[in-house]
Amino acid sequence: MYHHHKNGSLERRAQASNGDIATTNATNGTVGASNSNSNSITRLLGNPRIDHMPDNYEDLPLDFNPLVFTSLERHLPSHILTLSRDLKAHYMSNILLRYLPHSERVRMQKQKEYRLKIILNYPPLHKEIYTMLSENFFAPSFLRAIKDNTEASFRSIMAEPSRGIYTFEIFQPHFCEMLISEVDHFERWVHETKFRIMRPNTMNQYGAVLDDFGLESMLDKLMNDFIRPIARVFFSEIGGSTLDSHHGFAVEYGANRDVELGFHVDDAEVTLNICLGTQFSGGELFFRGVRCDEHVNTETQSGEVFDYPHVPGHAVLHSGRHRHGARPTISGNRINLILWCRSSAFREIKKYQREFPSWCGECRRKKKERERIAVAATKAELLKRELKSAS
Ligand SMILES: O=C(O)CCC(=O)C(=O)O
Numbered sequence: 001m002y003h004h005h006k007n008g009s010l011e012r013r014a015q016a017s018n019g020d021i022a023t024t025n026a027t028n029g030t031v032g033a034s035n036s037n038s039n040s041i042t043r044l045l046g047n048p049r050i051d052h053m054p055d056n057y058e059d060l061p062l063d064f065n066p067l068v069f070t071s072l073e074r075h076l077p078s079h080i081l082t083l084s085r086d087l088k089a090h091y092m093s094n095i096l097l098r099y100l101p102h103s104e105r106v107r108m109q110k111q112k113e114y115r116l117k118i119i120l121n122y123p124p125l126h127k128e129i130y131t132m133l134s135e136n137f138f139a140p141s142f143l144r145a146i147k148d149n150t151e152a153s154f155r156s157i158m159a160e161p162s163r164g165i166y167t168f169e170i171f172q173p174h175f176c177e178m179l180i181s182e183v184d185h186f187e188r189w190v191h192e193t194k195f196r197i198m199r200p201n202t203m204n205q206y207g208a209v210l211d212d213f214g215l216e217s218m219l220d221k222l223m224n225d226f227i228r229p230i231a232r233v234f235f236s237e238i239g240g241s242t243l244d245s246h247h248g249f250a251v252e253y254g255a256n257r258d259v260e261l262g263f264h265v266d267d268a269e270v271t272l273n274i275c276l277g278t279q280f281s282g283g284e285l286f287f288r289g290v291r292c293d294e295h296v297n298t299e300t301q302s303g304e305v306f307d308y309p310h311v312p313g314h315a316v317l318h319s320g321r322h323r324h325g326a327r328p329t330i331s332g333n334r335i336n337l338i339l340w341c342r343s344s345a346f347r348e349i350k351k352y353q354r355e356f357p358s359w360c361g362e363c364r365r366k367k368k369e370r371e372r373i374a375v376a377a378t379k380a381e382l383l384k385r386e387l388k389s390a391s
């Protein structure tokens with residue numbers, strides 16, 4: 001991500017990526033894992049068992065997209081196929097890990113150990129927020145819209161105050177309070193035990209990664225069951241229907257906290273930003289148009305300027321490439337839950353796309369400009385011919 005204050009250039013909000021990978025390539029014949037100290041234990045069948053019905057892995061905490069596991073299961077040797085789902089998942093994880101670069105594998109392993117160390121030691125304050133209980137978490141209007149699962153039902157609870165920016169009520173006040181006190185409780189525990197934690201990203205001094213202290217699976221459910229259905233409708237051209245990993249964290253502003261957040265784009269296809277509270281003034285989000293990598297620092301067009309004042313319990317859903325920042329929180333405290341939702345499929349496809357992306361405001365503007373010039377040239381040419389034949 002890129003970040004700039006008033007005059008500099010945009011900063012990239014750096015955060016170690018979540019470890020998405022491309023699916024493995026099954027060749028014909030046997031795919032042997034290249035590990036010198038295990039001869040033949042991890043061998044896959046080259047041809048899938050078409051008649052085998054694979055397990056569903058969506059509810060397991062896995063390092064890779066559950067769909068990869070479902071596909072890969074058809075390639076398992078028979079002595080593995082009969083094992084429990086957990087063991088099969090473990091076996092397949094080991095295979096998949098070998099397709100990652102060494103550095104990525106090390107990073108994932110370190111993250112796992114880090115999270116485990118926290119989870120084994122940190123005593124949660126509100127156990128009830130660690131598993132998704134939609135009736136207790138969400139505003140009734142939001143739940144109804146998700147249940148209906150149509151564009152019309154989503155539109156009925158949403159505003160789109162500026163192109164590509166959707167706002168709606170999402171959380172019940174009570175749930176916001178519990179989340180805030182859980183984050184406070186965690187911060188206090190960190191302080192008291194002198195535990196060295198990692199901040200959500202390079203731009204925040206404060207705030208906590210919710211995924212690190214036990215909320216990962218709850219947030220995964222939030223993304224899969226509640227946000228992806230919406231993103232599928234409104235962000236389909238930027239991978240909204242294939243969101244498959246997330247980075248979930250809380251940002252805190254006010255006295256003894258961060259003050260503001262500079263201009264940046266997120267390391268996300270789709271960003272969910274929910275204000276949890278409490279009492280504050282200032283802290284507005286400012287948006288300045290969607291940009292592709294190439295145009296991230298280009299000028300803002302007048303139609304792209306949009307400011308949004310946060311409302312507790314309400315969410316803003318936007319493209320991660322929508323350039324934005326947060327104004328200083330002038331008084332009080334503001335705490336927001338941020339869920340960066342990513343699509344490994346979209347990122348993979350993007351690598352091979354040569355055409356201009358239609359979702360970039362600058363690419364669109366340039367294309368229009370080219371069209372305008374072409375039309376003007378054609379008109380001029382026609383006029384010239386008319387004049388010629390008239391004379
Ligand atoms: O403070 C906010 O509401 C914005 C936070 C944000 O943009 C981010 O964390 O990526």
Ligand SMILES: [Fe+2]
Binds near residue numbers: 265
């Ligand atoms: Fe952001």
